[in-house]
Amino acid sequence: MTQLMGRPILGVPSELGTRSALADLLTGVRTALLTLAAVAVPVLGLWVIAPFGDDSAADAARVASALWLLGHGAPLTRGEAEAPLTMAPLLLTACSAVLLCRAGRRIGRRGRLHWRAPLALCAGYLLVAAGAVAQCAVPEAGLRARPLPDLAAVAVLAGLSVGYGVRSAGGRPGVVGGPGAVGGPGAAGSGRAGGAPRALDRLPAWARPPGAFPVAARAGLAWLLGAAAVGGTVLTVAVVLGQAGRSAHGLGSDPAAYLGMLLASAILLPNAVVWAAAYALGPGFTVGTGTVAAPLGTHLAAVPDFPLLALVAPDGGPDWRLLACALPFAAGVVPALLLGRAGVAPAVAATADDWPVDRNGAPHVVWTADGERADGGGREPEAAGWGAAGTAVAVLLAAVVAGVGAGVVAWAAGGTLGAGRMAELGPVAWQVAAATAAWFAVVAAPVALAARWWAMRSRTASWRDRLGRWTVRRTAPVRVALHRLLARASEVRSPLARWRERRAAVDIDGEPDPLDG
Structure with a gap:
């Protein structure tokens, strides 16, 4: 029991x-x-x-x-x-x-x-x-x-x-x-079984920077968020300067119709943001078969009377709306900085716990000319990371991720509203994907390399420090010889000191010492 x-x-x-x-x-x-x-x-x-x-x-x-x-x-x-x-x-x-x-x-x-x-x-x-x-x-x-x-x-x-x-x-x-259970993601043996070789292992080290895919995915997501901000900016300017308000007022004959138009515009607002982002990227979008609305030129037929469609630029060639193409430059700065800083490895010394400290308690380490610690604690950490080539490969990988994501979103934002001319509405997915990848590669590559160079520059000694170390190292023999010479010179008695010693001996004995000098 x-x-x-x-x-x-x-x-x-x-x-x-x-x-x-x-x-x-x-x-x-x-x-x-x-x-x-x-x-x-x-x-x-x-x-x-x-x-x-x-x-x-x-x-x-x-x-x-x-x-x-x-x-x-x-x-x-x-x-x-x-x-x-x-x-x-x-x-x-x-x-x-x-x-x-x-x-x-x-x-x-x-x-x-x-x-x-x-x-x-x-x-x-x-x-x-x-x-x-x-x-x-x-x-x-x-x-x-x-x-x-x-x-x-x-x-x-x-x-x-x-x-x-x-x-x-x-x-x-x-x-x-x-997580962490037997057979789970954190369990032992969840890696590659048997150490089977992968195709990526055959690539050179610079072509497969470690940990680049998660960083590239985050950079691609940051680019998509920046592109959404660009689309929202373009849409806001179009609303302020466009005909959307007058179009909605003309369609709203009664309160129910007006609220219904506002509801339809609200649920289609993300679609309009994607269309505006495609406009800023260059490919633009279609409003019916055989039409295009792009910064380099707009060619439209009869457009349905709808507030969001009233924001489309009229027919014509390039005008002030071409300035929208400058906004993707700003959208590519944040992911480029993310990739550039990720390309620099964190500087961690092997034996940092036993570093000597100064009177303020701060670590005080003296490095030799060869990069060795003077107290024998190991080599000076280097900011290697991915390298310039690895950073460029990570930028290209992020460009592919951003392009695929933008193409999927552009495909989801388009569609059809009927047969005939209304069978094609929205941006073309493959054009938006190609434009996004090209914009990302052009904007993010130089900014990422510059950010990596600046991060490595801030972690290395300046030219003044290097010049000081070189001067101390080259003048060490001269300074040592001068120190020995001064030490020997300090041991030699001056004539005045010897004369004073003789006078002191005469005063004590009454006559000079025959053995003195």
């Missing part, structure tokens, strides 16, 4: 951190309903204050569901002609991705992580998506869904977002015990 009472109820303590698959399923449902509510509440509010009674609450709910699906990149059709609609509002996409990442991060922080947890979360999210697809698939829906492509688009966004959230929390599906 004592043994039975002393036995623990659970054999493994990490089992306390597990949750049932039903709880994870409900978490996915709740996450989907939160994002759907963010769309449905404004749409239903506009339906309530709208003066027209033709549409019912079911129609408003279908519009909300269609917008929610469109925010996940799901393709829709509109009208009896089934014109395609693929312009995804990136604001809704960002909200959905953030909430899914947070849910995946909560799963990844558990003490025990199983592969069914993120799978159940995505399944719950897809249940709500299936209901939205079923609601928009009826013939009377203004925006009709396509079941298989729509569910596939929602599944891709949910899987990527949840996977990123789980990974950022340090967990991996299928690993019991999370």
Whole structure:
């Protein structure tokens, strides 16, 4: 009986951190309903204050569901002609991705992580998506869904977002015990099995700087954030100097229509920022088939009456808007400084604990001409790092990362609003990717090399210190000989001293000493 009472109820303590698959399923449902509510509440509010009674609450709910699906990149059709609609509002996409990442991060922080947890979360999210697809698939829906492509688009966004959230929390599906457990990311033997050679190991050392990919990824992300700031600046100037306000005032015949136009402009605002960034980078964007809006020239046809499209520059060649191309120079400074400083290795001495100290307690180390410590503590640390060639390789790698990221964002910001001329809207992905990589390489390469040179210069001795060390080293024999000469000269008695000694001897004895001098 004592043994039975002393036995623990659970054999493994990490089992306390597990949750049932039903709880994870409900978490996915709740996450989907939160994002759907963010769309449905404004749409239903506009339906309530709208003066027209033709549409019912079911129609408003279908519009909300269609917008929610469109925010996940799901393709829709509109009208009896089934014109395609693929312009995804990136604001809704960002909200959905953030909430899914947070849910995946909560799963990844558990003490025990199983592969069914993120799978159940995505399944719950897809249940709500299936209901939205079923609601928009009826013939009377203004925006009709396509079941298989729509569910596939929602599944891709949910899987990527949840996977990123789980990974950022340090967990991996299928690993019991999370990070550091047996078989986990921190376990022994998680490196290369058997020491299999990689293709990168055959490259020279300057072509594969250590730890360059994480730094290049952060630099590429910094460039994308800078490009977003550039796009926001260009868009703000276009709003101040453009016709967006008058266009919105003309379209808003009543409060409901005016608020609906503001809502549509708000959810498409990130798309407009990406379009403006593409304009500043040079390739520009299209507003229909056969059109282009770029700093070097704008060629447009009839543009739909929409406030954001009213900001597009009129037809013509280069004008003052060409100044927008100078903004990417400012966007490339921060990632270039990041790469330049990362290319310098930290200076750490091997035996810094036993350095002698001065009267103020500060380390006091004397280095010889050959870079050796005078007290025998090792060589002087050198700021080697990646080297100039390695820094250039890291810049090119960051340019590729930034180009791929910009191309993906440009592809997501574009789409179609119908058949015919409205089949092409937004920036061309490959042109934006190539322009981003070129801008990054041109701007960041010289700035990164200059930042690395300055960091190494600040860590090495100045020319005055080097000149002083050379002078002390070269004049050491002369100074030693002079010191010995002065020491010997100080031992020789002067004639005055000898005379005084003779006088003292005469005063004592009364007569001079015959042995004295």
